[in-house]
Amino acid sequence: MSVAVLGSGAFGTALAISLAGKGPVTLWSRSPEQARQMQETRENQQRLPGLPLPEALSVTDDLDQASQSDTLLLAVPMQKLRGMMSDHAAALRGRVLVACCKGIEMNSGLGPMAVMAETLPGTRTALLTGPSFAQDIARGLPTALTLACAEADLGRDLQAQLTTANLRLYRTTDTIGAELGGALKNVIAIGCGACIGAGMGDSARAALLTRGFAEMQRLAVLKGARPETLMGLSGLGDLMLTCSSDLSRNYRFGLALGRQEPFDRSTTVEGVATAHAVAQLARDNRIEMPISTTVAQLSNGDYSVAEAMRSLLNRPLKEE
Numbered sequence: 001m002s003v004a005v006l007g008s009g010a011f012g013t014a015l016a017i018s019l020a021g022k023g024p025v026t027l028w029s030r031s032p033e034q035a036r037q038m039q040e041t042r043e044n045q046q047r048l049p050g051l052p053l054p055e056a057l058s059v060t061d062d063l064d065q066a067s068q069s070d071t072l073l074l075a076v077p078m079q080k081l082r083g084m085m086s087d088h089a090a091a092l093r094g095r096v097l098v099a100c101c102k103g104i105e106m107n108s109g110l111g112p113m114a115v116m117a118e119t120l121p122g123t124r125t126a127l128l129t130g131p132s133f134a135q136d137i138a139r140g141l142p143t144a145l146t147l148a149c150a151e152a153d154l155g156r157d158l159q160a161q162l163t164t165a166n167l168r169l170y171r172t173t174d175t176i177g178a179e180l181g182g183a184l185k186n187v188i189a190i191g192c193g194a195c196i197g198a199g200m201g202d203s204a205r206a207a208l209l210t211r212g213f214a215e216m217q218r219l220a221v222l223k224g225a226r227p228e229t230l231m232g233l234s235g236l237g238d239l240m241l242t243c244s245s246d247l248s249r250n251y252r253f254g255l256a257l258g259r260q261e262p263f264d265r266s267t268t269v270e271g272v273a274t275a276h277a278v279a280q281l282a283r284d285n286r287i288e289m290p291i292s293t294t295v296a297q298l299s300n301g302d303y304s305v306a307e308a309m310r311s312l313l314n315r316p317l318k319e320e
């Protein structure tokens with residue numbers, strides 16, 4: 001089975017580098033200029049500078065060529081997934097599609113599995129998610145991720161196909177739990193970054209992370225996830241990583257909010273759009289998601305971090 005990665009950002013490039021250790025891999029860039037540059041310099045200078053592309057990795061801007069592969073990894077930001085798939089529906093049809101994005105679509109409240117099902121009905125799909133920074137994967141550091149696929153046999157095949165020497169995949173059929181874990185942790189990471197950036201301390205971060213995890217479980221279980229999935233790599237594992245590392249863009253965006261510093265808005269920060277989607281889902285489903293809702297308001301600039309924390313601390317007292 002052959003594999004191609006569509007989307008030549010940090011994550012797509014890192015996955016392609018790792019997979020190239022096992023055999024030929026095609027990486028598709030929508031930008032002819034970037035594809036040419038990467039082919040020539042053997043490096044993704046924009047997203048992963050200094051990390052060489054192995055010989056077995058070829059970069060192209062020709063989607064028809066890339067989509068000859070049996071398995072296509074879709075490594076674009078969540079809010080771009082539907083548009084990218086619609087633009088290239090004919091080329092993607094009949095392939096196995098593995099979404100590699102973490103988020104909830106803002107207008108629909110849907111995750112990547114449902115967006116793929118709506119855009120290309122009948123397509124066989126899966127999700128790759130879990131704690132991993134692109135830089136770590138590209139450097140060949142040990143990483144463990146979750147491969148979620150509702151079809152157990154396909155999940156097993158993909159697990160074998162996409163596991164590499166340094167990237168160990170665990171599988172689950174709980175696609176809802178896996179995608180919500182990956183989406184919701186980004187929102188909490190923004191909150192944790194803001195808390196540290198504003199000098200509120202590690203104890204406050206531990207409280208936000210833990211109560212944020214309670215929110216993640218509440219929404220995920222309501223949507224049909226298995227609670228144990230949230231305890232795994234794609235939930236708690238990724239939450240811990242993203243809430244504690246400066247390598248995370250979501251966390252760094254939060255830090256900038258807390259420090260009242262500017263932040264480059266062209267950076268992919270999935271948690272912002274997802275926070276708004278979560279706030280809407282909380283209203284629609286009449287559940288309490290106070291930290292996620294506060295992060296949505298914070299990222300809009302409606303609140304200062306101090307006001308946000310005050311409003312969270314002043315909520316009615318309750319059982320844990």
Ligand SMILES: NC(=O)C1=CN([C@@H]2O[C@H](COP(=O)(O)OP(=O)(O)OC[C@H]3O[C@@H](n4cnc5c(N)ncnc54)[C@H](O)[C@@H]3O)[C@@H](O)[C@H]2O)C=CC1
Nearest residue numbers: 008009010011012030076077078080084101102133134268
């Ligand atoms: N960077 C990381 O460490 C990790 C990222 N992810 C997830 O991977 C997804 C992608 O993130 P990154 O690669 O880091 O972002 P990035 O900002 O580095 O790259 C995004 C890529 O998507 C491409 N793109 C955007 N719209 C497109 C469209 N309509 N058609 C084709 N290509 C399009 C851009 O040109 C860019 O190459 C996100 O959902 C993120 O949460 C998951 C795990 C780790």
Ligand SMILES: O=C(CO)COP(=O)(O)O
Nearest residue numbers: 130131132133248249250
């Ligand atoms: O998803 C990630 C780590 O698992 C990457 O986090 P950021 O998108 O915050 O950089």
